[in-house]
Amino acid sequence: MDFSQLFIEISKGFSAFTWQxxxxxxxxxxxxxxxxxxxxxxxxxxxxxxxCILANLGMSTEHGMFKALYDAGIVTELFPLLIFIGVGAMxxxxxxxxxxxxxxxxxxxxxxxxxxxxxxxxxxFPLNQAASIGVIGAIDGPTAIFVTSxxxxxxxxxxTVAAYSYMSLIPVIQIPVMKLLTTKKExxxxxxxxxxxxxxxxxxxxxxxxxxLVSLLAPDAAPLIATLMLGNLLRESGVVERLSKTAQxxxxxxxxxxxxxxxxxxxxxxxxLTSKTLLILGLGFIAFVIDTVAGxxxxxxxxxxxxxxxxxxxxxxxxxxxxxxxxLAAQVALEEDPDNFILxxxxxxxxxxxxxxxxxxxxxxALTLGLM
Numbered sequence: 001m002d003f004s005q006l007f008i009e010i011s012k013g014f015s016a017f018t019w020q021x022x023x024x025x026x027x028x029x030x031x032x033x034x035x036x037x038x039x040x041x042x043x044x045x046x047x048x049x050x051x052c053i054l055a056n057l058g059m060s061t062e063h064g065m066f067k068a069l070y071d072a073g074i075v076t077e078l079f080p081l082l083i084f085i086g087v088g089a090m091x092x093x094x095x096x097x098x099x100x101x102x103x104x105x106x107x108x109x110x111x112x113x114x115x116x117x118x119x120x121x122x123x124x125f126p127l128n129q130a131a132s133i134g135v136i137g138a139i140d141g142p143t144a145i146f147v148t149s150x151x152x153x154x155x156x157x158x159x160t161v162a163a164y165s166y167m168s169l170i171p172v173i174q175i176p177v178m179k180l181l182t183t184k185k186e187x188x189x190x191x192x193x194x195x196x197x198x199x200x201x202x203x204x205x206x207x208x209x210x211x212x213l214v215s216l217l218a219p220d221a222a223p224l225i226a227t228l229m230l231g232n233l234l235r236e237s238g239v240v241e242r243l244s245k246t247a248q249x250x251x252x253x254x255x256x257x258x259x260x261x262x263x264x265x266x267x268x269x270x271x272x273l274t275s276k277t278l279l280i281l282g283l284g285f286i287a288f289v290i291d292t293v294a295g296x297x298x299x300x301x302x303x304x305x306x307x308x309x310x311x312x313x314x315x316x317x318x319x320x321x322x323x324x325x326x327x328l329a330a331q332v333a334l335e336e337d338p339d340n341f342i343l344x345x346x347x348x349x350x351x352x353x354x355x356x357x358x359x360x361x362x363x364x365x366a367l368t369l370g371l372m
Contacts, residue, residue: 020269028052040168051264080142086252088231095348106352108298109318112137112291137287138357140320162284221362317349320357326350
């Protein structure tokens with residue numbers, strides 16, 4: 001037996017290991033700790049964290065299983081689109097259809113995308129990377145992955161980590177901003193929910209009509225909106241319960257697992273430990289704050305115009321983090337008045353934000369590709 005050759009094989013892993021790899025393994029452990037101990041987006045942060053550890057032990061997307069997953073699910077945008085089918089199957093658009101004016105809040109909740117885009121360009125990022133950074137402001141992981149994989153795959157890992165991390169930190173970030181920008185009196189405003197029940201035919205027609213309109217107006221958003229609306233049609237049709245449950249459970253779970261592991265496997269020390277990564281994370285945070293501030297200020301404007309009939313807290317729900325943002329606004333309102341129930345209004349704004357983020361991402365993609 002050639003012991004020298006055996007020693008070389010055994011020590012191969014140690015010889016390639018650097019202190020930067022150690023730092024990234026620590027980052028992976030932090031993500032796993034946030035998932036396990038704090039329950040921050042555990043379904044995604046846990047596989048991302050473990051994938052990060054594997055990437056810095058030699059199992060990156062450059063070869064083997066993770067390269068196959070990356071090529072099949074990220075390069076083709078398959079994983080985020082499969083997740084969108086599951087998300088669509090979970091969403092009930094009735095609160096939005098009953099109160100169409102909530103769509104305005106869904107639009108206001110996307111301001112952070114363009115604010116971060118402008119800041120990123122000012123800081124010297126090329127347009128494709130600036131647009132990918134801006135889409136973090138959608139607070140929608142699948143949209144961020146879809147857009148970034150097309151425009152700037154070299155920064156996919158930090159953009160994805162930022163998008164999902166800030167989604168998980170919504171209670172930590174949004175509550176202080178809500179309380180800072182609204183008064184106790186505004187948070188205690190009660191809203192009437194006197195809208196008539198939405199006809200089932202309207203609910204079934206809605207995903208079809210939205211798919212056609214958005215695909216014609218923003219073709220680059222067609223895959224995102226089509227998969228989201230397909231999932232919703234499965235839910236609302238009432239005739240394919242098995243498919244609807246599969247989309248909500250097995251399909252989205254499997255796609256999320258593979259997506260998380262693959263994104264984590266891109267987090268090698270050489271690509272992640274850069275000053276650019278810190279800038280991306282910082283700009284993503286700014287985008288999130290701008291989204292929340294813009295939504296709240298628009299909510300305050302609607303409250304003023306309605307003479308105090310609209311609680312401005314629902315403005316913070318215009319982001320895409322469904323249903324967490326809607327529940328959070330309702331929770332803050334209940335803290336001021338235990339009999340103040342604004343959940344249905346908040347969910348209307350939240351579902352509008354989900355649609356708004358997809359459309360904004362598609363428009364951003366079309367704009368950037370047109371200028372490149």
